[in-house]
Amino acid sequence: MYSSLNTNGNAAAFETGPVSGRFAAVYSEVQNSRIDHALPLPSVLRNPFKVVEGPPSSAAGNPDEIAKLFLNLFGQPSAMLVPNEADSLRSDLKLKIGVVLSGGQAPGGHNVISGIFDYLQDRAKGSILYGFRGGPAGIMKCKYIELNADYIYPYRNQGGFDMICSGRDKIETPEQFKQAEETAVKLDLDGLVVIGGDDSNTNACLLAENFRGKNLKTRVVGCPKTIDGDLKCKEVPTSFGFDTACKIYAEMIGNVMIDARSTGKYYHFVRLMGRAASHITLECALQTQPNITIIGEEVAAKKQTLKNVTDYMVDVICKRAELGYNYGVILIPEGLIDFIPEVQQLIAELNEILAHDVVDEDGIWKKKLTNQSLKLFEFLPQAIQEQLMLERDPHGNVQVAKIETEKMLIQMVETELEKRKQEGSYKGHFKGQSHFFGYEGRCGLPTNFDASYCYALGYGAAALLHSGKTGLISSVGNLGAPVEEWTVGGTALTSLMDVERRHGKFKPVIKKAMVELEGAPFKKFASVREDWALKNCYISPGPIQFVGPSSNAVSHTLLLELGAQA
């Protein structure tokens, strides 16, 4: 029990800044109960272990180029922790470790940090853990806080990233690498844990290579974080946060489904976070069994147009109307329109025009669009046209999150249904309701799965640093089994990499893991979606439970992928 918690509610001490900690925070009963939730550890971490190495690794693609980019690290083997008669690492080593959160929030980040901290307490007593504040910028500016037991305690099993906060800066330029080196030297760092997504882990590996090249002692290990679920491979079966976020969205979708069935008059168009890949949408579909689910990767593979997507929806809606159902639930991935080739083309042209030309009120600028793009642009509802012209992100990209795809599709479906009504092929009535579930899921209380997974990731990452490893991503496997049977190790980050050509140079990238159309989760979905379309097979998962039924459930995606591997 967190004794200094103030449950009065109106006398919380004044916080002095965004990372002043939760010492004075007011906690709900559920938050409070989670603090002392006992986290199981994989048995290999509870007992003496040694680190064994696998065979030399290669790269996900273009190994020759990756080898040139990582002269020191390319080819290094993965590491695996295995039981040993006695501990193989010196417990009298006092390590100085830094940790940083990079990018968007994902439930469980605090537990990764707790895991690192507890490892150091348990196995390298007297070590120091620095938390870099506000993401990679904290490394570059040497802004940090020394984390101790009291500071960490109220964040255990809690959502959010506010223990040290995160940021989206990148360590990219030679000057920035220099700054990172200076911090590593100044703090005498033995190791650094980078908690982040694909980009951040690529960056972690570049940092590891750089430190190694400069003969610094600082090792770097990554941890797979993203609710989007698009950072995974055989050794890293899932990224943390995906489980919690999907369950939060699925709760809401399930509620909306019961509402749809009770009311009988609305089609709910639910857009779900996840820009680059549609894993969240697919997982939520598997959990809730909606009538229509659009998977961006399928749209792209089949080179579908917006009209195709609209027609698919309208066909289902018409068939349902014939069965007497004028309601339904439709899931749409946030990044849908990015997956549609004709839209990509339009956006590319718009990016070009907006970067170099004046957009005049009279629309003369539109003449610069190709015929196909102009036609598509004019076909879009006006509100969407305006959103496409809105401010760009720092990389000059259209901010897909700002485009209300769900509203656009409602309008397009309405228009098409009206047409079919006049043709006599549709006699139902249609009312669309739009939803966007995003921010609600990024900072929820981690599920038991994410809480345990993150704790093991952090604990394992510290073990890797303790054993002198660098350039690895913390890898916890066998996740379908009870926690005690989970495997723990590290995978060479270079083995996940390929190169992309940017500005005439090869850049290493960890490829985003997209929804595989031949993968088990999609195939399962594809095999039942026609049933779901016309029958009402809705499942309402209900709120996440921390004890009792389903409290230890694992995501469908993970289970299906593990099953297919087995």
Add this chain to the structure above:
Amino acid sequence: MYSSLNTNGNAAAFETGPVSGRFAAVYSEVQNSRIDHALPLPSVLRNPFKVVEGPPSSAAGNPDEIAKLFLNLFGQPSAMLVPNEADSLRSDLKLKIGVVLSGGQAPGGHNVISGIFDYLQDRAKGSILYGFRGGPAGIMKCKYIELNADYIYPYRNQGGFDMICSGRDKIETPEQFKQAEETAVKLDLDGLVVIGGDDSNTNACLLAENFRGKNLKTRVVGCPKTIDGDLKCKEVPTSFGFDTACKIYAEMIGNVMIDARSTGKYYHFVRLMGRAASHITLECALQTQPNITIIGEEVAAKKQTLKNVTDYMVDVICKRAELGYNYGVILIPEGLIDFIPEVQQLIAELNEILAHDVVDEDGIWKKKLTNQSLKLFEFLPQAIQEQLMLERDPHGNVQVAKIETEKMLIQMVETELEKRKQEGSYKGHFKGQSHFFGYEGRCGLPTNFDASYCYALGYGAAALLHSGKTGLISSVGNLGAPVEEWTVGGTALTSLMDVERRHGKFKPVIKKAMVELEGAPFKKFASVREDWALKNCYISPGPIQFVGPSSNAVSHTLLLELGAQA
């Protein structure tokens, strides 16, 4: 355990219509676990009881007019169930009871029906329960289903209204009353339970009066349903569904708060369902402690303008920016703009113009607006202007739910902040994110409180009908105590009524219970909101738990109101 549940997920039997039942439904583990959740009953209902009467009642206002409108029922006493040595009601009576769901969904409706059914099974074996389908229209058209144990079983403790579905029709005209009589006679009904909000309970009383006047044996009892929480009085401390809906919204708000604090760069504008009253917004504020909360009733009482509301927000945002906080969470009631006198005036004028005039493209119609209204109309962002002109509900009212107040306020706040920036009084940065939480909360799995409360309401309603009572609303009290100590009875519906003059006639109405600015919940909020504004006192309630911590918590509103009464 619901043995016929299909957990395979892809072989659910084909449903033949919206009220074909959940026999073939696929349930999540949590849904499944809830079916057999044992519901506690107040001890008075578990033991022999008798029904005692209170003193004659009056009306909430204009008793003389109410007396004229309810010649048979006016002044009747309330009823209270009290322990007795033996049961006072004949258990060999075989009753025929109808039940109807009226209006929008609220979590717990299925449990009211279960409660009625179980009462009949327990205390009047051999009775029949008819569920009228699709709301009051089901009564008028005599569309019903006979409810039996198997049919009801899968709906126990489940959200939604899909057991018999609901509807928004009203029994109003003499022809409609005639139809209701015909159904009552045809089915030989001893009683009818109307589960609904203020309007539906007014209607229930008119039906009771009508049946009594026609010497029909059919008695009518109401049950207080609405997530909005605006149907309550001393004897009916809360309406069902409010507890669950608020906890669902509060979970989401809590998550968004942690996100806001972690990210440090967004102001989240959260609009919450509840058009006529701001109880939901107030309850969610008490549960989560946001920086800014707008309560419609206060805005109305202080005759605030949209500019006043915007300025209040901007003042807080500026002060927070000085403290280094460029983030926050703001709660807004769905019906906010309805509470603003100048907006009400504008809407009234628009209603008039839209009903009688042509709205021309050139805007000549605007000349019909008063100066003040024209000024306000032109002051509104264009998207809102368009929404104000959108289709009306069947009563000709602007559809407030369609007006995206949260987006409107973001735009207005942005504009004002820009002004202050230029004046030099604001140096922060502002990004707004909008949310609307509504449908997600109406059909969630009922909390333990709502599940038990509804079960007692239904069980008690059947007892009232069994004892021959009519024109009462089922009243379960002492809700701050453990369930076994809850009181059970019925309150004369006429005692909740006042009259309103409509079309030159007096109409009886149960006045909506608004947020009382002198009530304990608002006063509590008002006493701490300045702290919440500048400090960050966020509470994240987390997902609703069915076992363990907070699983039996009662809403703050209810507790504070009970405390003030005590």
